[in-house]
Amino acid sequence: MRVTGGKYRGMKLTGPSHHGLRPMMDRIREALFNILAGFFVGGSVLDLFAGSGSLGIEALSRGAESVLFVEKDPRSLRVLRQNLRALQERGDWDGKERIRVRPGDVFHVLPRLQGEGEKFDLIFADPPFPADLWVKILEAVDGNQVLAEDGLLVMQVRRDRILPERVGDLARRERRIYGETSLEFWRCLR
Numbered sequence: 001m002r003v004t005g006g007k008y009r010g011m012k013l014t015g016p017s018h019h020g021l022r023p024m025m026d027r028i029r030e031a032l033f034n035i036l037a038g039f040f041v042g043g044s045v046l047d048l049f050a051g052s053g054s055l056g057i058e059a060l061s062r063g064a065e066s067v068l069f070v071e072k073d074p075r076s077l078r079v080l081r082q083n084l085r086a087l088q089e090r091g092d093w094d095g096k097e098r099i100r101v102r103p104g105d106v107f108h109v110l111p112r113l114q115g116e117g118e119k120f121d122l123i124f125a126d127p128p129f130p131a132d133l134w135v136k137i138l139e140a141v142d143g144n145q146v147l148a149e150d151g152l153l154v155m156q157v158r159r160d161r162i163l164p165e166r167v168g169d170l171a172r173r174e175r176r177i178y179g180e181t182s183l184e185f186w187r188c189l190r
Contacts, residue, residue, distance in 0.1 A: 001054060004030040006061030011090065013054055013083050028178045029058055032154065035176070035183075036122070039152060040064050043121030046113075046146065048106045048137070053080040055124045057087060064122070066098035068113075072105045107140055114144040121148050126156045134163055138186065142168035145190075153186040 003011040004026055032055075041063035047056035050069035060067055071077050084099060102109050106127075123141060127133040134157050141147055153170065157163065159182050165172050166189075174185040 001052070002026060003054075003058055003061050005033055005058070006063065008057065008061035008087065008090065011057075011061075011087070013052055013057065014079050014086070015052060025178075028156075028181065028183070029054060031176075031178065032183055033058060033062055035185075036152075036154075038063060040122040044068070044119070044148075046070070046118075046120040046123040048123065048125040049127045050080055050101075051076050051126070053083045055126065057083060059122065059124075060087075060099070066100075068100045068102060068118075068120070070102045070104065070106055070109050072103065077101070077103055107136070110140045110144040110146060113146050118146055119148040119151070120146055121151050123147055123151065123153045124155075125153065129158050132161070134161060135167060138163070138167035138170050142170045142188075147188050149188065149190065151188060155184045155186070157182050157184050 001013045001015045003009055003013065040059060042065050045056055045059045045064045045067045047067055047069045050056060050071040053069055056067040056069050069080055071080055080101065125137045127137065134155060137155065141153055147153055159177055159180050169189045170186045171189050172184055173187050176183045
């Protein structure tokens, strides 16, 4: 697993070593960031179900100002922190990026972020597929109003899982199929 573009391009990331962690494949991650085309440059990113941190680190590499990683699994948190240490040790860390890690359950962290007045330009959600949390994520992001005006929520979803076109004030704008998964792009209608 490697960073596919930006200032950390080619940097090797530690992948999962435990059952249940399924990082987005490099080719899908590269396609995702080509679609985003710098949409988030200079903005804030929220990486839900962060796992190894590959999505948030890729966003940092390609110009995000800040990333907040949310992960509850202790094994995944160790992998994430290892990748963030490797990022700092590269020597080309400019220190401007604000990187935070919030250990905990996504559905407990989101209300706290709302209470702190946090808003994000880009939110990634790549939950474990067997848990089937996609609608619950949409409801939580909508209900806690953590997506900035003109922000974008991107979820990796099982290809055969068809979600509603709208959940609260969130509406799906696009769906792209990659093998057994799809990338879904959601915007706030507020």
